[in-house]
Amino acid sequence: MKKILLVIIFVQLIFMSCSKEEGVYVPKPLTFDLPSNFPDITYNLENNPLTEEGFELGKKLFYDGRLSANNSIPCAFCHEQAFAFTHHGHTLSHGVNGGIGLRNAQPIQNLAFQKEFMWDGAATHLDFQPIIPLTSDLEMGETLSNVLEKLKKDSYYKKQFSKAFDDGEINSANMLKALSQFMILMVSSNSKYDKYIRKENNVTLSQKESDGLNTFQNKCASCHTTDLFSDQSYRNNGLSINPKLEDKGRYAVFENSDDLYKFKVPSLRNIEHTYPYMHDGRFATLEAVLDFYDSGAVDNGNVDALLLRADNTYGITLNAYEKESIIAFLKTLTDNEFLNDVRFSEY
Ligand code: HEC
Ligand code: HEC
Numbered sequence: 001m002k003k004i005l006l007v008i009i010f011v012q013l014i015f016m017s018c019s020k021e022e023g024v025y026v027p028k029p030l031t032f033d034l035p036s037n038f039p040d041i042t043y044n045l046e047n048n049p050l051t052e053e054g055f056e057l058g059k060k061l062f063y064d065g066r067l068s069a070n071n072s073i074p075c076a077f078c079h080e081q082a083f084a085f086t087h088h089g090h091t092l093s094h095g096v097n098g099g100i101g102l103r104n105a106q107p108i109q110n111l112a113f114q115k116e117f118m119w120d121g122a123a124t125h126l127d128f129q130p131i132i133p134l135t136s137d138l139e140m141g142e143t144l145s146n147v148l149e150k151l152k153k154d155s156y157y158k159k160q161f162s163k164a165f166d167d168g169e170i171n172s173a174n175m176l177k178a179l180s181q182f183m184i185l186m187v188s189s190n191s192k193y194d195k196y197i198r199k200e201n202n203v204t205l206s207q208k209e210s211d212g213l214n215t216f217q218n219k220c221a222s223c224h225t226t227d228l229f230s231d232q233s234y235r236n237n238g239l240s241i242n243p244k245l246e247d248k249g250r251y252a253v254f255e256n257s258d259d260l261y262k263f264k265v266p267s268l269r270n271i272e273h274t275y276p277y278m279h280d281g282r283f284a285t286l287e288a289v290l291d292f293y294d295s296g297a298v299d300n301g302n303v304d305a306l307l308l309r310a311d312n313t314y315g316i317t318l319n320a321y322e323k324e325s326i327i328a329f330l331k332t333l334t335d336n337e338f339l340n341d342v343r344f345s346e347y
Contacts, residue, residue: 023159025166027051030181032112035189037197037227041112043126043184048177050185053164058182060160061175063346066150068140069096075133075179078105081344084188084270085109091281095139102138102245104281107274109188109338110267113228119263119279120250121234126183127176144172151175188269188338189227196332197227205332212329215322222306223265229333234262235304238297238314242280249279260302272334286330290323 030050034041048054062079065072078093079085085108087093093101103119111117116124123129133139134147151157152170162168164178193213195203205213216224225231234250241261250259263279277283283292297307297315307314318326338344 023162023168025162025164025168027053027164030055030185032184033187035187035194035198035227037194038110038189039113039226039228041184042115043112043180045184048127048180050181051164053160054178054181055185057157057160057164058178058180059344060156061179062182067134067142067147069142069146071150072096073140075130076346078133078139079108081341082339083107083273084339085186086274091276093139095133095136096141099138099141101136102247103279104276106266107270108183109186109269110228111186112184115232116264120253121264122253126180130176130179131172148172148175182344186338186344188335190337191269191333191335193329193332194227194335206328208325208328209332210329211321212325212327213332215318216326216329219316219318219322220326223304224268229268230265232265234259234264236261236263236300236302237293238300238303238307239278239282239292240298241300242282245280247279258302261300262302268330269333270335270339272331273339286327287323290318290326294318294323 027049028051030052032041032045032050061067062075065074065077067074073096076085078087078090078095080088082088087105091104093103093105095101106119111126114126117126117129118132123132131144134142134144148170151161157170161170161174165174167174192203192205195201196205223231223233223235223237236249239261248260250262250264251257253259271277271286275284275286277286277289283289293316295315297303297313299314303314307316309315309317
């Protein structure tokens with residue numbers, strides 16, 4: 001009897017060590033640290049618990065060109081870490097075969113707090129968002145089934161999917177969950193501004209930065225609100241309509257004329273590094289953005305009422321010092337820890 005028991009234990013040990021090599025599901029949980037100055041997260045972690053293995057898998061996928069038709073356009077091609085995961089130097093992003101996209105790449109940061117994604121909110125769940133770039137002819141031009149075929153041939157992925165998910169399947173649900181785990185942990189919350197607001201390390205703002213913060217709170221925070229710097233609504237801020245693109249913004253989602261030329265209010269975190277600005281990247285500098293708010297807005301038929309001035313023009317009046325100090329304040333939103341965090345970098 002004893003002998004049999006020993007044999008069973010022995011066989012189990014061999015089995016365990018073998019399967020460990022193959023990749024077995026004993027995940028190490030990761031915690032999501034909510035910054036004290038942020039609102040609650042919207043992503044439901046119960047349906048996709050964060051684990052070290054899932055995060056690593058998501059990161060590998062994010063940097064893997066095989067997710068695209070020509071095997072050379074990974075997510076990171078348009079989402080570069082040093083620029084808060086935007087497509088540096090591109091007004092509009094280009095993808096496989098040089099196809100030019102319609103919009104400026106958005107940063108990837110603090111997505112766990114967002115309800116909807118993309119400039120027009122076309123993606124209503126983070127887990128489904130990557131299907132859009134993966135299958136778009138202008139971006140990665142691939143099909144989910146081709147991508148999965150490629151992953152199934154790779155021994156790293158065979159092992160890592162089993163380590164990251166209970167069923168170990170290389171399928172789209174698990175692939176998308178892993179990408180979400182990686183992106184959810186991309187939290188930017190350690191800028192100078194954050195440390196000042198949370199009263200950490202005696203960080204103070206200069207006179208100019210603090211004047212900029214005051215002006216910002218009075219003139220900008222109605223839309224760029226909370227410490228995420230967006231109320232997550234869709235608004236028309238009076239940009240002239242780009243005749244080449246005819247991008248109708250939020251209208252594309254429901255074809256409701258009320259939504260014409262409305263775009264998601266963007267977060268302004270790391271804004272110093274996410275140029276060029278606006279949904280089509282039309283402004284190269286923050287100075288140009290503030291000149292636009294001061295004197296460049298046009299009546300495109302559906303401009304936000306918040307921008308209507310007493311003289312019946314649209315915009316936000318700003319003097320030279322207000323512009324200068326708002327820019328100084330916006331630069332306090334740069335989070336170098338995030339931009340250089342090796343957890344998010346390619347190996
Ligand atoms: C060819 C360039 C390109 C590639 C490749 C690309 N993206 Fe994007 N990404 C964009 C652009 C442009 C937008 C804005 C799209 C829009 O609003 O229509 C965007 C938006 C996003 C958003 C929405 C962010 C927000 O705040 O709402 C997420 C998330 C995202 N991309 C993740 C990914 C992932 C994951 C991959 C790889 C599977 C990927 N992207 C591949 C260009 C790209
Ligand atoms: C009525 C709401 C509203 C107000 C008020 C407002 N903004 Fe915006 N802001 C938006 C929207 C919407 C966009 C995106 C527009 C687009 O690309 O079509 C935007 C875009 C921006 C961008 C570009 C961000 C990027 O990622 O490309 C910056 C910078 C900016 N705003 C700064 C400010 C500043 C500074 C103020 C105050 C002087 C201000 N905004 C006031 C709604 C607003």
